Amino acid sequence: MISVHNLVKKFGDFTAVDGVSFEVKDGEIFAFLGPNGAGKSTTIKMLTTLLRPTSGTIILNGGDPVANPDAARRSFGIVFQDPSLDDDLTAMENMELHGILYDVPSKLLKERSKELMQFVELWDRKDSLVKEFSGGMKRRLEIARGLLHHPKIIFLDEPTLGLDPQTRNSMWEYLKKLNKEEKTTIFFTTHYMEEAERVAERIAIVDHGKIIATGTSESLKEQTKSESLEDAFLSLTGKMIRDEAATPADQMRMRHRVWRR
Amino acid sequence: MKKIYILWLRQIKKYLRSKSRIVGSLAQPLLFLLALGYGFGSVFQKAGEGNYIEFLAPGVIGMSIIFTAVFSGIEIIWDRQFGFLKEMMVAPISRLNIMIGRTLGGATVATAQGLLVLIISLFFGFHLSSVGAIIPAVGIMFLIALLFTALGTMIASLLDDMQGFQLIINFLVMPAFFLSGALFPLKGLPKALAFVATIDPLSYGIDALRFLLIGEVHYGLVRDVTMLAIFTSVFLLLGSYFFKKVEV
Numbered sequence: 001m002i003s004v005h006n007l008v009k010k011f012g013d014f015t016a017v018d019g020v021s022f023e024v025k026d027g028e029i030f031a032f033l034g035p036n037g038a039g040k041s042t043t044i045k046m047l048t049t050l051l052r053p054t055s056g057t058i059i060l061n062g063g064d065p066v067a068n069p070d071a072a073r074r075s076f077g078i079v080f081q082d083p084s085l086d087d088d089l090t091a092m093e094n095m096e097l098h099g100i101l102y103d104v105p106s107k108l109l110k111e112r113s114k115e116l117m118q119f120v121e122l123w124d125r126k127d128s129l130v131k132e133f134s135g136g137m138k139r140r141l142e143i144a145r146g147l148l149h150h151p152k153i154i155f156l157d158e159p160t161l162g163l164d165p166q167t168r169n170s171m172w173e174y175l176k177k178l179n180k181e182e183k184t185t186i187f188f189t190t191h192y193m194e195e196a197e198r199v200a201e202r203i204a205i206v207d208h209g210k211i212i213a214t215g216t217s218e219s220l221k222e223q224t225k226s227e228s229l230e231d232a233f234l235s236l237t238g239k240m241i242r243d244e245a246a247t248p249a250d251q252m253r254m255r256h257r258v259w260r261r
Numbered sequence: 262m263k264k265i266y267i268l269w270l271r272q273i274k275k276y277l278r279s280k281s282r283i284v285g286s287l288a289q290p291l292l293f294l295l296a297l298g299y300g301f302g303s304v305f306q307k308a309g310e311g312n313y314i315e316f317l318a319p320g321v322i323g324m325s326i327i328f329t330a331v332f333s334g335i336e337i338i339w340d341r342q343f344g345f346l347k348e349m350m351v352a353p354i355s356r357l358n359i360m361i362g363r364t365l366g367g368a369t370v371a372t373a374q375g376l377l378v379l380i381i382s383l384f385f386g387f388h389l390s391s392v393g394a395i396i397p398a399v400g401i402m403f404l405i406a407l408l409f410t411a412l413g414t415m416i417a418s419l420l421d422d423m424q425g426f427q428l429i430i431n432f433l434v435m436p437a438f439f440l441s442g443a444l445f446p447l448k449g450l451p452k453a454l455a456f457v458a459t460i461d462p463l464s465y466g467i468d469a470l471r472f473l474l475i476g477e478v479h480y481g482l483v484r485d486v487t488m489l490a491i492f493t494s495v496f497l498l499l500g501s502y503f504f505k506k507v508e509v
Contacts, residue, residue, distance in 0.1 A: 048351050050509055073353040084344035088275045100267045101352035129278075 001026045001153060001185040002047065007056035009042050009209075016042040018209035019056070024202075027183040029176075031190060031200035033233060036242045039209040040189040041081060044157050047187075048078050061152055074102065077151035079142050081158045081189075087131035091122055091141055094130060095148060102149035109148070116144035119174060135162050143171060147178070154178075156188035160195060172199055193230040203229075207237045264354050265362040272333065272366025276373070283374070290325045290378045294318070294385045297444065310446060316477070318382040319470035320443025323463055326375040326402055327409045331434050333367025334413015334500070337507075338423055347509050360501045364410045371406035372399060379474075390476045398473045401489070405466040408493040411500035418503035437463050447479040462492035 002024040009017040017039040024030045032040050045051040047058060049069040058065055065072035085094050092113065099109035117123040120140035130138060139162065146154060154175070160168045176199070178184045190196055196203050197217045204214045213220055213236055217229050226232040276282070298314045298321075305313035340346040349359050376399065379387075389395065416429050440454070441463035447455065458464045469485035472478035480488075 045509075050347065050350055052508075070353040070355075073351055078351055080344065080347055082344050082347075084348040086271065086275075086345045086348075087343065088278055089271065093271075093274070097267055097271060098348070098352070101264055101349070101354055103353070 003059040010054045029186040031196040031203045034206035038206045076153040077146035078155040092126040120144045153185040268362025269366040276370040318387040323467040325378045329374040330371035330406045330409035331413040334410045337417035367410035368406035375402045411496040414500040
């Protein structure tokens with residue numbers, strides 16, 4: 001379903017992704033683990049046509065997202081690490097806009113919006129403006145929106161960040177159900193080791209833009225002779241704490257938050 | 262088509278929902294009409310130029326259009342900072358169509374704002390030469406609005422954050438407004454200033470509005486519309502060129 005070969009992304013002198021290769025099978029749940037700044041989000045951005053790779057090849061659902069972005073875009077849904085909703089629109093309007101951009105027929109759009117919003121328990125808030133939502137509610141709405149066009153692949157970039165255990169649990173229940181019934185391929189990144197261990201069939205550990213290990217959580221533990229996946233992760237990536245430079249977007253969000261108070 | 266429409270509709274909804282923005286952006290034109298319109302009225306009259314409010318109103322309408330339009334274009338920076346741009350960029354819609362939908366939306370909003378100022382200026386003693394003139398005038402307003410929304414889009418594509426916003430307002434939008442003949446007649450200007458006015462697209466927009474609304478003209482309607490159409494096409498092309506290069 002996803003096949004990546006020798007993928008490289010350079011920003012000036014800095015190499016964010018440095019020759020990454022991996023395969024994700026049809027219907028597989030695949031996790032990308034790595035410290036901050038390891039290149040996880042950059043890889044997702046290249047897979048989802050947001051960034052152009054410096055070199056290397058990607059095959060997504062049988063097509064090349066660089067050469068034919070629209071076909072690739074129809075095949076996947078994505079839940080970003082940062083919010084990507086329009087705060088000035090209502091929950092329903094956000095869903096509608098997405099449905100129209102993805103050519104979902106209007107009758108189907110209504111049915112699925114209802115079903116998905118009921119699932120994430122936002123149906124009774126469908127006409128509220130998104131800016132009135134809490135962080136967790138926004139996240140749930142984004143998940144519902146990402147699934148609206150029934151994608152073959154769903155990318156989730158740290159999807160459960162800031163969610164309470166109840167929401168996290170029900171979200172994965174739904175995604176696993178979708179994975180089983182519709183054979184949706186799931187590709188996600190996370191910092192929660194127990195999440196990767198519980199959900200993912202295979203895990204790739206990335207650091208400094210390279211994949212340093214791939215396998216099931218069992219095989220990773222065996223390989224490093226560790227008790228838990230967290231120990232395996234630490235023994236592979238070291239204990240040094242990484243810093244990520246704040247992007248202008250982060251700085252702006254900070255200011256915005258202060259300003260709104 | 263439907264995709265462009267929904268992006269257009271989004272701009273309209275956002276505009277109608279931000280009452281503070283509508284009211285806020287009326288304050289400046291009101292101040293200009295009040296302070297300059299009445300303040301310079303008698304001087305203008307004594308110089309034999311007639312009623313200053315009549316002369317000024319099309320200029321102030323132009324001002325409110327360009328400020329709203331540039332701001333609409335620049336809103337792409339907000340979309341980027343708050344993430345919605347990513348949602349549009351991963352959707353199966355071309356960059357060009359995103360740009361078209363947004364620009365039409367922004368231009369519609371700016372035209373509405375201009376129309377609102379036109380109505381308000383009637384209460385300040387502005388007289389239309391004929392009511393029917395409003396229709397072609399709205400067309401000109403829309404052209405001005407398109408031009409400056411595209412300009413805003415171009416700037417937003419080149420900027421990372423809102424830090425540069427003030428710079429743009431002071432070095433681009435303010436000069437475009439003040440040097441366009443919005444506030445003073447273009448005839449008898451010093452050569453340098455007259456030249457600057459000829460390369461300022463807003464000069465043609467306001468000149469055309471004056472012709473349609475009060476029957477006064479400096480360059481002539483044909484030249485105005487031609488120049489405005491050329492500038493608008495160029496900036497639409499530039500806007501879509503730079504927007505295509507945006508990475509999120």
